[in-house]
Amino acid sequence: MFALIDGNNFYTSAEQAFRCALKGQPVIVASNNDGCTISRSEEAKALGVKMGQPLFQLKPLIAHKGLVCLSANFELYGDLSDRMMSLAAGLGPIQEVYSIDESFIGGLDGIRNLTQRAWAVRARIEQWVGIPCCVGLGPTKTISKLCNKVAKDAERKPGSYPAEFVRVCNWQEMDARMQEDILRRTPAGDIWGVGKRISLQLAERGILTALDLAHMPTSIARTQWSVVLERTVRELQGVSCISIEQAPPPKKQIACTRSFGHPISTLDPLTEAVSEFASRAGEKLRSQGLRAGAILVFAHTSPFRPGPRFSKSATVTLQPSTSDTRILVGAAVKGLRSIFQPGHQLSKAGVMLLDLASGHSMQDDMLAEFLPYHDQSPLMEAVDHLNRRYGKGTLRVGSSGFEHVDPDGWRMKQERRTPRYTTRLNEVPIVRA
DNA sequence: TCTGGGGTCCTAGGACCC
DNA sequence: TCTGGGGTCCTAGGACCC
Numbered sequence: 035m036f037a038l039i040d041g042n043n044f045y046t047s048a049e050q051a052f053r054c055a056l057k058g059q060p061v062i063v064a065s066n067n068d069g070c071t072i073s074r075s076e077e078a079k080a081l082g083v084k085m086g087q088p089l090f091q092l093k094p095l096i097a098h099k100g101l102v103c104l105s106a107n108f109e110l111y112g113d114l115s116d117r118m119m120s121l122a123a124g125l126g127p128i129q130e131v132y133s134i135d136e137s138f139i140g141g142l143d144g145i146r147n148l149t150q151r152a153w154a155v156r157a158r159i160e161q162w163v164g165i166p167c168c169v170g171l172g173p174t175k176t177i178s179k180l181c182n183k184v185a186k187d188a189e190r191k192p193g194s195y196p197a198e199f200v201r202v203c204n205w206q207e208m209d210a211r212m213q214e215d216i217l218r219r220t221p222a223g224d225i226w227g228v229g230k231r232i233s234l235q236l237a238e239r240g241i242l243t244a245l246d247l248a249h250m251p252t253s254i255a256r257t258q259w260s261v262v263l264e265r266t267v268r269e270l271q272g273v274s275c276i277s278i279e280q281a282p283p284p285k286k287q288i289a290c291t292r293s294f295g296h297p298i299s300t301l302d303p304l305t306e307a308v309s310e311f312a313s314r315a316g317e318k319l320r321s322q323g324l325r326a327g328a329i330l331v332f333a334h335t336s337p338f339r340p341g342p343r344f345s346k347s348a349t350v351t352l353q354p355s356t357s358d359t360r361i362l363v364g365a366a367v368k369g370l371r372s373i374f375q376p377g378h379q380l381s382k383a384g385v386m387l388l389d390l391a392s393g394h395s396m397q398d399d400m401l402a403e404f405l406p407y408h409d410q411s412p413l414m415e416a417v418d419h420l421n422r423r424y425g426k427g428t429l430r431v432g433s434s435g436f437e438h439v440d441p442d443g444w445r446m447k448q449e450r451r452t453p454r455y456t457t458r459l460n461e462v463p464i465v466r467a
Numbered sequence: 468t469c470t471g472g473g474g475t476c477c478t479a480g481g482a483c484c485c
Numbered sequence: 486t487c488t489g490g491g492g493t494c495c496t497a498g499g500a501c502c503c
Binding site: 283 | 486487488489491492493494495496
């Protein structure tokens with residue numbers, strides 16, 4: 035038996051928890067460059083704002099309907115998430131934090147009054163953290179996801195599902211006819227794991243509802259689609275195929291990518307951006323005690339705009355693997371130079387760290403003995419420490435040396451024709467005190 | 468005309484998730 | 486003018502090997 039606890043409209047609810055004046059208002063939270071919508075309050079949804087809708091299309095609603103747009107504050111959301119998750123953990127013995135606003139709880143077999151307990155946990159989260167939640171309970175993860183959707187939709191779209199399932203929905207407490215009714219009311223594309231493409235392909239074959247999908251022979255699901263869909267079908271049939279992951283598996287890649295406010299067509303600003311991405315990725319890497327064996331850098335033009343397209347990536351191997359920002363930046367810049375072509379209006383670029391490994395294998399320790407500076411140098415530790423203490427980006431590695439950003443925002447960059455602290459690939463960096 | 472078969476590894480691309 | 490960011494898994498196809 036599984037539970038899925040999910041915060042409603044998590045980012046906007048988090049903002050509303052802190053600014054009461056926003057409650058009951060149409061509010062959205064915008065993505066990084068204030069580019070598009072990533073969370074909407076119920077009132078904003080009622081105005082017709084779509085998920086992912088670009089902000090420039092919302093101007094009329096902002097001007098005439100009082101729509102409030104907020105830039106994302108991920109620190110706040112992360113903090114509220116931690117509080118919410120620790121309360122959600124009270125529902126059962128096993129927890130998987132699935133995303134910033136969702137948590138699976140497992141090991142619920144045999145627990146009495148499960149529905150009541152779910153109500154109590156839900157109420158506590160709302161009261162103590164200020165985030166309204168819904169809870170779905172079912173024999174598989176996929177069904178608990180479905181029940182969570184039922185609990186949400188029953189509340190906000192009256193008539194979509196029976197009102198008795200508002201906020202908390204327990205599959206086990208339904209009779210077979212009710213379960214079938216729920217499946218029949220749910221489009222196949224709303225099932226966890228069935229995206230846009232596959233739901234279109236399913237529709238072509240006459241599979242429109244979750245009930246159709248649940249009745250589909252697993253062999254067809256596997257041969258015509260993939261093992262992924264087969265698993266979904268089995269889960270809908272009540273056979274648990276996806277288990278709870280208590281400890282998150284180690285990361286396989288770490289990315290830092292951004293869309294630009296304005297297109298970039300020359301190498302210099304692009305180099306600066308990519309250096310910054312590599313630095314950020316390096317911070318994440320070190321914070322998890324990992325090192326990277328390769329770094330990928332990419333840049334491309336906007337898929338939304340007419341004109342010539344450009345999209346290229348390059349992978350640079352790192353031998354030995356490293357978590358040193360100076361080497362990461364050097365490799366990223368090298369990769370960038372290899373793919374760059376002038377004359378394209380580039381809208382996005384990024385860096386991905388690949389072939390991640392724990393920083394403490396025996397091999398690494400042996401290497402570290404021979405190459406005392408190649409990793410975990412006192413310098414990188416100091417940089418991380420300063421940035422934690424004085425704020426992100428206080429000290430960073432520029433594409434051509436160290437930069438310092440002072441508290442007033444004035445950027446002092448060391449202008450050097452011959453960089454002093456940057457490293458070329460496969461060179462051991464030399465740290466000068 | 469017909470041109471082995473089976474295995475591994477790697478990469479690119481597709482699809483999905485929040 | 487302005488369209489997110491960060492992940493995972495699966496599959497197909499090519500290269501290579503015996």
